Structure formats: C-alpha cells, structure tokens
Amino acid sequence: MSATSSTIVNLPDQRTAALPKRHYLNNEDGLLSWLFTGDHKRIAILYLISITFFFFIGGAFAGLIRLELLTPQPDLVASDTYNKFFSMHGIVMIFLFLVPSVPATLGNFLIPIMLGAKDLAFPKINLLSWYLYWVGGLFTLAALVLGGVDTGWTFTTPLSTHYLNTHVVTAATGVFIIGFSSIFTGLNFIVTIHRMRAPGMTWFRMPLFCWSNYAASILMVLGTPVLAITLVLVALERLVGIGVFDPTKGGDPLLFQHLFWFYSHPAVYIMILPGMGVISEVISTFSRKRVFGYTAVAFSSVAIALFGFFVWAHHMFIMGVSNYSALVFSLLTMLVAVPSAIKIFNWAFTLQKGSITFETPMLYAFGFLGLFTIGGMTGVFLGALGMDIHLTETYFIVAHFHFVMVGGMLMAFLAGIHFWWPKMTGRMYPESLSKLAAVTTFIGFNLTFLPQFILGYLGMPRRYHAYPPEFQVLNVLSTAGATVLGVGYMLPLLYLGWSLKYGAIAGNNPWQATGLEWQIQSPPLTENFIEIPIVDHEAYDYEWLAHKTAHEVTTVG
Amino acid sequence: MSEFHDPSNVINPEHADAHIISPGVYAIVFVTLLVFTGITVGAAYVDLGIFNPVVALAIASFKAVVVILFFMHVKYQSNLVKLTVAAGFFTFLVLITMTMTDYISRAWGLW
Numbered sequence: 001m002s003a004t005s006s007t008i009v010n011l012p013d014q015r016t017a018a019l020p021k022r023h024y025l026n027n028e029d030g031l032l033s034w035l036f037t038g039d040h041k042r043i044a045i046l047y048l049i050s051i052t053f054f055f056f057i058g059g060a061f062a063g064l065i066r067l068e069l070l071t072p073q074p075d076l077v078a079s080d081t082y083n084k085f086f087s088m089h090g091i092v093m094i095f096l097f098l099v100p101s102v103p104a105t106l107g108n109f110l111i112p113i114m115l116g117a118k119d120l121a122f123p124k125i126n127l128l129s130w131y132l133y134w135v136g137g138l139f140t141l142a143a144l145v146l147g148g149v150d151t152g153w154t155f156t157t158p159l160s161t162h163y164l165n166t167h168v169v170t171a172a173t174g175v176f177i178i179g180f181s182s183i184f185t186g187l188n189f190i191v192t193i194h195r196m197r198a199p200g201m202t203w204f205r206m207p208l209f210c211w212s213n214y215a216a217s218i219l220m221v222l223g224t225p226v227l228a229i230t231l232v233l234v235a236l237e238r239l240v241g242i243g244v245f246d247p248t249k250g251g252d253p254l255l256f257q258h259l260f261w262f263y264s265h266p267a268v269y270i271m272i273l274p275g276m277g278v279i280s281e282v283i284s285t286f287s288r289k290r291v292f293g294y295t296a297v298a299f300s301s302v303a304i305a306l307f308g309f310f311v312w313a314h315h316m317f318i319m320g321v322s323n324y325s326a327l328v329f330s331l332l333t334m335l336v337a338v339p340s341a342i343k344i345f346n347w348a349f350t351l352q353k354g355s356i357t358f359e360t361p362m363l364y365a366f367g368f369l370g371l372f373t374i375g376g377m378t379g380v381f382l383g384a385l386g387m388d389i390h391l392t393e394t395y396f397i398v399a400h401f402h403f404v405m406v407g408g409m410l411m412a413f414l415a416g417i418h419f420w421w422p423k424m425t426g427r428m429y430p431e432s433l434s435k436l437a438a439v440t441t442f443i444g445f446n447l448t449f450l451p452q453f454i455l456g457y458l459g460m461p462r463r464y465h466a467y468p469p470e471f472q473v474l475n476v477l478s479t480a481g482a483t484v485l486g487v488g489y490m491l492p493l494l495y496l497g498w499s500l501k502y503g504a505i506a507g508n509n510p511w512q513a514t515g516l517e518w519q520i521q522s523p524p525l526t527e528n529f530i531e532i533p534i535v536d537h538e539a540y541d542y543e544w545l546a547h548k549t550a551h552e553v554t555t556v557g
Numbered sequence: 558m559s560e561f562h563d564p565s566n567v568i569n570p571e572h573a574d575a576h577i578i579s580p581g582v583y584a585i586v587f588v589t590l591l592v593f594t595g596i597t598v599g600a601a602y603v604d605l606g607i608f609n610p611v612v613a614l615a616i617a618s619f620k621a622v623v624v625i626l627f628f629m630h631v632k633y634q635s636n637l638v639k640l641t642v643a644a645g646f647f648t649f650l651v652l653i654t655m656t657m658t659d660y661i662s663r664a665w666g667l668w
Contacts, residue, residue, distance in 0.1 A: 194637070222648040258656045309651050313659065324662040329655075 008286070008357050008512050011428065017505035019426045023523040038123030039526055044109035045424070046130050047100060048417075052493070054096040054137060059489065061089035066448075066482040069475050074466040082465035083150035084166070090153025091171060095178045096137055098409055099267060102274035103220075104129070104185055106416045107213045109424060111189055113517040113524065114207050116198025116533040121191040122184075129184035132177055139174030143167040152463065154264070157245040157256040161237040169238055172231040179224045179231075182270070186220030189213050198516075200535035207515055207539045208297055212277030215301035219266045219273075219308060227263035230256065254319060261312035269308040271405060272372075273301055275412030276343055279365050282415050283347050285513040286362035287354025290540040293346040300339035307336045317388045326385055333383035340376050344369065359511070360431060363438035364415035371407025371445065375400060378453070393463075396456025399449045407445055414441070414492065421496060422510045426522045427503030433495045441488030447481025514545045578627065586627045593620050 011017075024041045034042055064085050068076040077085070108126065112119050120126050143149050149171040151160040160168050193214050197206070234256065236242045243249025245256045284291045291297055313321055313329040347369060356362070378400040381387045391397065418438075422428050451474040456462075460471050467475065509518040516533060517524075537544040597616050605612055626632040631642050 218644075222644060226652065254659075255656075258659065259652075262652050262656075309648060310655060313655070320663075321659045322661075322663040322665065324665060325659040328658055 006357055007359065008288070009359060009428075009431070009510055010507070010512055011504055011510055012507040014504055017507065019505060020521045020523070020525075022525060023426070023521065024526045025425075025523050027526045036127070038119065038127060040108050040112050040120045040123065040126060041424075041524065041526075043123075043126050043130055044105050044107075047104040047108060047133070050130070050133060050137070051097050051101055051105065054092050055489075057141075058089050058092035058097055059486065061085050061092070063482060063486060065089060066479040068465050069467070070479045072467050072469045072472050072475075077465065079465055080150055081148075083152075083463070084148035086463060087150050087152050087171075088144055088148060091140060091149070091175065093405075094153055094267070094271075095175050096133075096140065098271040098405060099178075099182055100133060100185070101271070101409065101413045102278060102416060103189070103213055103216060103270075104133070104181075106278065106413075106420060107189060107209075107274055108185070110420065110517055111192060111210055111213060112196070113520070113528050114210055114515055115193065115196060116201055116516055116529065116535060117192060117196040118527050118529065120188045121196055122188050125184050126188050129181040129188070132181035132184070136174045136176070136178030136181060139170055139177060143171035143174060146170065154260060155231065155234055155256075156260075157234065157237070157253045160234055161245055161256075169235050172235055176228050176231045179228045182220045183224045186217035186224075189217040190221065193217075198533050198535055204295065204298070205535055205538045206298075207277075208280035208291055208294065208301075209274075209277035211298040212273045212280070212301040215305040216270045216273040218302075219270045219305050223263045223266040223270070223309070226259055227267075230259040230263070233259070254316065254321065257316050257319060258313070261315045262309070265312040265315065266305070266308040268401075268404070269304050271409050272412075273304060275368070275409045275416075276301065278412045278416035278419070279347060279368050280343075281513075281515065282361045282365040282419050283350050284540045285419070285511050286359060286365070287351050287356045288542055289350055289354040290538075290542070291346065292349035292352075293342075294538075294540070296342050297346050300342040303339040304336060307332065307339065311336055311383075314383050314388070317385060318392055330383055330385050334380065337376065337380055344373055344376075358435075360429075360434040360438055361415045361419035361511075363435060364411050364418060364441075367438065367442045367445075368408055368411040368415065371403050371411060371442075375403030375405075375408055378403065391456060393461055394456035395452040395460045395462055398462050399452035399456060402449050402452070407449070411441070411445075414438070417492070417496070419511070420517075421499070422506030423517055423522045423524070425500055425503070426506055427499045428506045428510060429492075429495050429499040429503055433491065437488055437491035437495070440484060440491065444481050444484030444486070444488045448478050448485050449481070451475070451477045451481075512545065512549075514540055514542060519548075578630070578633075582627060586623055589623060590620055 024039055025045075027039075028037075034046065037043060037046075064077075065082070068074070068082055068085070070076075074082070108120070146167050149164075149166045149168055151164060151166075151168055151171075155168065155172060193206070193210055233242070233244050237245050241249075244251045245253050247253065280291050280297060311329060311333045313325060314333045317326050317330075378396070382391055382397065382400060418429070418434060455471055455474050455478075458471065460467050506522055508521055511518070516535070519533070520529060593616050597613065600609075600612050600616065625642065631639060
C-alpha cells in the first residue's frame with residue numbers, strides 16, 4: 001500500500017487539539033441568529049442544508065423513475081404520474097440543487113475569504129437570496145403537493161400553455177422567484193470580486209475558484225432575467241391567452257424555446273463553471289503544483305460564459321428552426337468545446353510530474369475529469385446536425401447531460417464539500433469511508449448512465465414510462481446502478497453528519513494548501529481575518545507556503 | 558470602508574463625483590420625452606408601409622437611451638458602470654440577432 005499510504009494530510013496532535021474558542025458557528029446562539037444573519041459563512045451553511053434537502057427530494061423522484069423503468073410494462077405508475085415524476089425531478093434538481101449548489105454554498109463561504117474580505121459586498125441581499133430560494137422552493141413543493149406538474153422542466157409550449165391542466169403556473173412562479181435568488185448571488189459575487197479584493201490581490205493572483213464563479217455570476221445576472229420574462233409570458237398565455245406563443249393569434253411556439261434556451265443553455269454553464277473552479281483548487285492542492293496555464297484556465301471560464309450565449313438553438317435542431325440558423329448554431333456549439341478542452345488539458349498538465357496524493361477530494365476530482373470529458377465529447381456528437389437527428393430526444397441525451405451535470409457537477413460539488421469540510425466545520429471526516437463513498441459514487445454513476453448511451457443510440461426515447469422488451473437488460477443495469485449511486489450519496493450524508501461531533505480536529509490547514517482560506521483558523525472567525533491580509537504572492541505558490549510554514553510551531557486551541 | 562483615511566476617494570471612485578443633475582436638465586429631458594411621445598402618436602396616423610415598426614422602434618429606443626443616460630445617471634458614471642450597462646444591451650442584442658437568424662431564414666427552405 002506504499003502508493004496509497006502517502007498522504008499530505010497534516011492534522012494537529014489529537015490529544016491536545018481543540019476547536020478554536022470563538023468561531024462563526026458559536027459566535028451567536030439561537031435560531032434567530034441564523035435566520036437574521038448577514039454572515040456569508042452562515043448563509044452558506046443555510047444554503048447547504050437547503051440544497052441537500054432538495055437534492056434528496058429530487059433524488060427520490062429519480063429513484064421512482066428508475067423503478068418504473070425496471071420493467072418494460074407501465075406497471076408502477078400511470079403515464080401522467082410518470083410525467084410528473086420526471087418533471088419534478090428536473091425542476092428540483094436543476095433550479096433548486098444544481099444552479100445554487102456550488103456558488104451559494106462553497107462560493108458564499110469561500111469567495112470573501114479567498115479575496116481577503118470580511119464578507120460579501122451586500123450581506124443583506126445575500127440573506128434575501130436565501131429567503132427567495134425558499135419562497136421559490138415552497139412554490140415548487142406546493143405544485144408537487146397540490147397534484148404535480150407534467151411539462152418537464154422545460155415548460156415547453158404549446159404543451160404547457162394549451163394542453164395541460166396541472167399546476168404549471170405554480171411551478172413557474174417558483175422557478176421565477178428562485179431566479180431572483182440566483183441573480184442576487186451573482187450580483188453579490190461580481191461586486192465583491194471587483195471591489196473587495198485585499199491589498200495586493202490582483203485579478204491574476206485570485207484563485208481560479210473566484211474566476212470561475214465570476215464567470216458564472218455574469219451568466220446568472222445576464223441570463224436569468226430572460227427566463228423570468230419567458231415564464232411570465234407562459235403564465236400570461238395560460239391565464240389570459242395573450243397569444244405570444246399561439247399560432248392562431250399570430251404567435252410562435254418556437255419563440256418560447258428560443259427565449260427559454262437563451263437562459264437555460266447558459267444555465268448549464270452556471271452549473272458547471274463553479275464546479276470547474278473547485279476542480280482547479282483540488283487538483284492543484286493534491287498535486288502540489290501551480291495550476292498549469294493559470295491565465296488560460298481563467299480566461300477559458302470567461303470564454304465559456306461568453307460562448308454560452310451563442311449556442312442555445314442546438315436544443316431545437318429538430319423542432320423546425322431554419323436549417324441555415326441550425327448550421328450557424330452547430331458551428332458555434334463546436335466552439336464551446338475549445339475552452340472546455342483547454343481546462344481539461346491544463347488540469348492534466350497540472351498533474352504531470354506533480355506529487356499526487358489520493359485523498360477523497362482528489363478521487364472525486366478524478367471522477368470529474370473522466371466523466372465530464374465523456375459528457376462533453378458526447379455533447380459534440382449532439383451538436384453535429386446529422387447525429388442530432390438520430391440521437392435527440394432519446395436516452396443518449398439523458399445520458400449526455402447526466403454525465404455533465406451529475407458526473408461533472410455533482411462530483412465537483414462533492415469534491416469541494418470534502419475539500420473544504422474541515423475548513424467549514426473544523427473537523428475531519430473518516431477518510432477511508434469517504435474514499436469508499438467516492439469510489440461507490442463513481443461505479444454507481446457509470447452503471448447507471450453508460451447503459452443509457454447505448455439505449456439512446458438504439459432508439460429508446462426519453463420521457464416514456466414503457467419501452468420495448470429488448471431494452472430491458474440495459475434498463476435493469478441502469479436501475480441497479482441508480483441504487484449503488486443512491487448508497488454513494490447517502491454515505492457522505494451519514495459520515496459528514498457524524499464528523500460534526502466525532503470527527504478529528506482538523507487544524508487550520510489539513511491539506512497544506514496555499515489559499516488564503518487555509519491560513520486562518522477552522523472554523524473561521526465571523527470576521528474571517530484578524531487583520532486585512534496583504535497579498536504578496538500569486539495563488540498556488542507552494543514555495544511561499546513552505547517558506548511560511550518552515551518555522552511555524554503548530555498550536556491549536 | 559469609512560475607517561480608512563481616503564481623501565481622494567481611491568476606494569470608491571464613483572462616489573467622488575456623485576453628479577447632481579440640475580432641474581433644468583430634467584425638465585429638458587422630460588419635455589423631450591413628451592415631444593417624442595407626440596411623435597409616436599403622430600407616426601401612428603401615417604402609413605409608412607414596411608417602415609412602420611422601424612420608426613416606432615427608433616423613437617422608443619431614442620427615448621430609452623435618454624432615460625438611461627440622464628434619469629438613470631449613466632452618462633455621469635465610471636466606465637465600469639457604463640460597461641455593465643453595455644453588457645446588458647450586448648446580451649439583449651445577441652438574443653435578438655441570433656433569434657432572428659432563425660426567423661429570417663426559416664422560409665428559405667431546405668438546401
């Protein structure tokens with residue numbers, strides 16, 4: 001085990017170690033001190049609890065979907081109930097989990113600390129964003145409890161406007177409100193990154209996590225209003241029949257898809273970019289090297305954000321858009337692969353000749369690298385006009401975006417949670433159990449979604465609750481994988497919860513990482529820094545860290 | 558930020574020149590907007606054929622620009638604020654032009 005026993009984990013002597021006396025968690029007591037907090041770290045914790053709650057709701061629907069698809073016959077639920085399952089799975093997972101996942105939890109917690117600031121620029125707006133998230137979440141839950149919504153997460157017209165009598169407006173109102181929560185988070189990050197960097201913290205000394213969240217924030221602020229307007233139009237169409245999407249009144253149903261995907265394609269980058277920031281931090285720390293091509297990685301985040309606005313019609317190739325327009329959008333779609341590949345290659349070169357160790361966050365990061373690459377490459381298949389005709393609206397699409405969103409984003413989220421957990425709570429989780437969870441997740445994920453690529457290629461359509469019997473073997477594999485995946489997600493919930501009370505004391509810098517957040521106590525003080533740090537080195541400067549810690553006596557308590 | 562001694566306002570440069578617009582300018586802008594509202598009504602009575610929407614949109618855009626520049630103080634802000642406003646318009650232009658690539662060429666048929 002010599003290859004895996006090497007570790008950079010550096011914990012203080014557990015016999016004498018104790019958590020710091022004062023930190024943001026115990027600074028104030030009582031429920032109200034949490035509900036009225038302006039502290040970005042506490043809001044991050046509130047968000048973390050909230051998105052975990054919604055993740056398991058969305059996950060329950062995923063489980064029900066897979067259970068129905070265990071057999072070819074439609075024997076578990078009726079077809080419209082099945083429609084409600086996948087609609088609620090999509091709405092909850094996308095708007096209530098993936099979009100706020102990394103920015104609202106890790107981003108809220110870390111961006112001010114990484115920049116050397118005491119808090120985000122607008123603490124009260126930050127808290128308001130969490131309340132709006134819950135108002136939107138309650139509307140979504142109301143739509144669910146009152147009888148569900150069966151439009152799919154896309155609210156596509158004319159189905160949503162003319163043919164359904166489910167709770168479309170309730171769910172759309174929920175998503176409308178959550179959108180504002182997302183805008184406020186993005187606005188806060190943009191202003192904070194522009195105005196509140198510590199002395200010496202230049203743009204190109206910022207950790208790449210800040211760069212990628214900055215790019216995602218731009219997308220949130222510029223894209224989300226279009227979604228809001230679109231959902232208002234759907235509601236008006238349903239309630240008073242304004243006719244924007246109604247051909248009999250001179251409208252165009254496809255206009256809805258243009259407007260919807262104008263937000264919802266960039267939304268994919270809102271989801272993945274902060275995850276890419278996590279991966280940059282994790283890979284650098286666990287290979288003890290500066291991120292290769294820092295500037296290229298930073299600008300590729302911005303490039304992804306910019307290109308993200310020019311590709312949306314690739315969701316509509318078979319919907320009747322102009323062939324000439326489709327050609328342009330197909331070409332532009334291929335372009336997004338370039339900055340994504342820049343990131344992947346730069347991470348690979350960061351690993352090259354690094355002192356790599358395989359702690360849990362790194363295992364998740366490796367999972368991200370492989371799965372996101374597969375997800376991205378299959379995206380190129382789908383962006384090609386000819387292939388898309390065969391593959392779109394099949395399980396190939398489902399597998400593709402789950403590789404990006406679950407294999408990419410969720411892996412990155414879990415990498416980040418495991419990486420910064422000692423900073424957030426001051427305690428370590430059981431390392432062997434967390435490694436087991438990482439491996440279980442990876443295996444379960446592949447077992448669930450690789451068969452779906454084949455199913456889609458063979459022609460199994462998405463959003464149906466019955467299928468021809470010859471597809472059953474692959475569907476059983478997929479459902480079996482989903483149960484493994486479920487175990488992989490339950491494990492962190494259990495051992496992270498356990499670690500809150502019983503975990504080893506982590507100390508300030510268990511991973512010996514370079515970021516500013518690792519130079520302060522864990523958990524941090526409410527005001528983060530005792531004095532404003534003056535930054536005289538760039539991010540990922542391990543020589544600076546070695547120099548700093550050379551004569552340091554480890555005292556904790 | 559107030560605990561720092563910062564007489565030349567390096568920390569918040571845009572606060573330094575918090576431009577106060579005179580009532581006269583507001584009055585001029587208000588009258589301009591009223592005049593263009595009149596022109597909008599007038600243009601509705603003249604049939605310009607294909608130019609009907611073009612003229613209507615041109616008038617509306619002009620009024621919006623006046624409002625943004627003067628009522629919303631964008632004219633007197635730092636370049637960063639101007640860039641932020643421009644970013645919104647850029648995104649809007651992308652939405653319109655890229656959507657129009659579909660609507661313009663949809664009738665061209667298959668190749």
